[in-house]
Amino acid sequence: MSAFIDFLGGLSLLAGSAFLLFGGLGLVRMPDIFNRIQAGTKTTTLGTLLTLLGAAMLHPEWSLKLLLIGVFLIFTNPLSSQVTACTAHYRGIKKSSLTKVDRLADDESESMEKSVSKNPDSEHKDKEEAEL
Amino acid sequence: MLTNNKSNVFVKRRVLVMFATLLLFWLMLQGSLGFDVIFIGILVAGLIAYLYPSGLSFFTEFRATPEAFKAGFRYYAYFFKELVKSNIRLASVVLSPSLPINPGIVKVRTKLKSKMGRLMLANSITLTPGTLTVELKDEWIYVHWVLMESDDIEAATREIVSGFESYLEVMYG
Amino acid sequence: MVDLLIILAAILAGGAFLFALWRFLLGPTRLDRVVAFDVLTIVSITFIVFAALIEKRGIYLDVALVYALLSFLGVIAIARYLGDRF
Known part of the structure; x- marks a missing residue:
């Protein structure tokens, strides 16, 4: 019985690592930063959770500490990707040509027209181009 | 007077939630229930909850029903x-x-x-x-x-x- | 049997690490590097868990826990700094 649970734990480790690999592949293949964040954040969350689950199956005495790591990951992983996405949009990093709608940019330019005194966004765009 | 009393209850609940959360994390991190572990946990968690009563204010928004x-x-x-x-x-x-x-x-x-x-x-x-x-x-x-x-x-x-x-x-x- | 599975899983995670490293070196913007760095740190956490499994030492998990917290703070700090919001 214990050998069977060990085997399941090993399979869980393998599945988690496979998801990590898909995430890395998505990070390389996706055309713009938003899609890269999507690929990076989702697959790594599930991949790491499966790895932790596998480790808990192999060593049940560690499960409390592994659970703690898992809880931290579920809360912090999406947060960091949200902050990165927000910053990317704020700096006006170029989106892939496949992107058809951008409601946030529409709304921002609308509020910009209403209050002319606000400093224009174009300054950041120029800076970003220069950094490339 | 009534509102003052009410907010007092609210602050007490907040401190209690913070204390319980800290103690739970400490016990999970230690992974044992020895007397010394629980004693140190209660001491330090109580001190932090007393010093920073508003630290985890957003956790208390959970409705405990x-x-x-x-x-x-x-x-x-x-x-x-x-x-x-x-x-x-x-x-x-x-x-x-x-x-x-x-x-x-x-x-x-x-x-x-x-x-x-x-x-x-x-x-x-x-x-x-x-x-x-x-x-x-x-x-x-x-x-x-x-x-x-x-x-x-x-x-x-x-x-x-x-x-x-x-x-x-x-x-x- | 289980040791073989652990080693296979570690090899797959190593592939993920190399992909993320490629994106980290390629860029092209600095935020792309931040995203790649985020993935690199998370893959490193699984590496630490693998190290704990192979060496059979639970103390390594404390390292993984602290590493998870600090790397999250690092990514948030860099992203917010690049957004001029400090």
């Missing part, structure tokens, strides 16, 4: 189901040679009022099929959608938000 706990369990079951689904879909997109994506940033509306409820909703959206929260502005959430189906506000809200919102509404309001 039986319905809320039930909704919490269902929420986590739904959450993990969606997480697995989103990963399989994303993996199939990444592995297909033509990379079939149709991205766009759409706008959705949430009914949730509390800070913690909105944070949980934004986190859940980020981890579910093909969607990523870009910006939170009052009741509006801007979402990047890899496989966009519709840019209409109502349709997108129904598709992305409503599944989680029904549980979170009971839990946080």
Whole structure:
């Protein structure tokens, strides 16, 4: 019985690592930063959770500490990707040509027209181009 | 006088929640229930909760009713189901040679009022099929959608938000 | 048998690490590097868990826990700094 649970734990480790690999592949293949964040954040969350689950199956005495790591990951992983996405949009990093709608940019330019005194966004765009 | 009394109860509850959370984390980290471990945990957690009573104020927004706990369990079951689904879909997109994506940033509306409820909703959206929260502005959430189906506000809200919102509404309001 | 599975899983995670490293070196913008760095740290956490499994020493998990917290703070700090919001 214990050998069977060990085997399941090993399979869980393998599945988690496979998801990590898909995430890395998505990070390389996706055309713009938003899609890269999507690929990076989702697959790594599930991949790491499966790895932790596998480790808990192999060593049940560690499960409390592994659970703690898992809880931290579920809360912090999406947060960091949200902050990165927000910053990317704020700096006006170029989106892939496949992107058809951008409601946030529409709304921002609308509020910009209403209050002319606000400093224009174009300054950041120029800076970003220069950094490339 | 009455309001003063009420806020006093609120502060006490906050301190108690903070103390319990800290003690729970300490015990999980130690992984044992010896006398010295519990003694040090109570001492340090009590000291921190006494010094920083407002540190974890957003945790107390959870409504401690039986319905809320039930909704919490269902929420986590739904959450993990969606997480697995989103990963399989994303993996199939990444592995297909033509990379079939149709991205766009759409706008959705949430009914949730509390800070913690909105944070949980934004986190859940980020981890579910093909969607990523870009910006939170009052009741509006801007979402990047890899496989966009519709840019209409109502349709997108129904598709992305409503599944989680029904549980979170009971839990946080 | 289980040791073989652990080693296979570690090899797959190593592939993920190399992909993320490629994106980290390629860029093209600094935020792309931040995203790649985020993925690199999370893959490193799984590496620490693998190390704990192979060496059979639970104390390594404390390292993983602290690493998870600090790397999250690092990514948030860099992203917010690039957004001029300090």
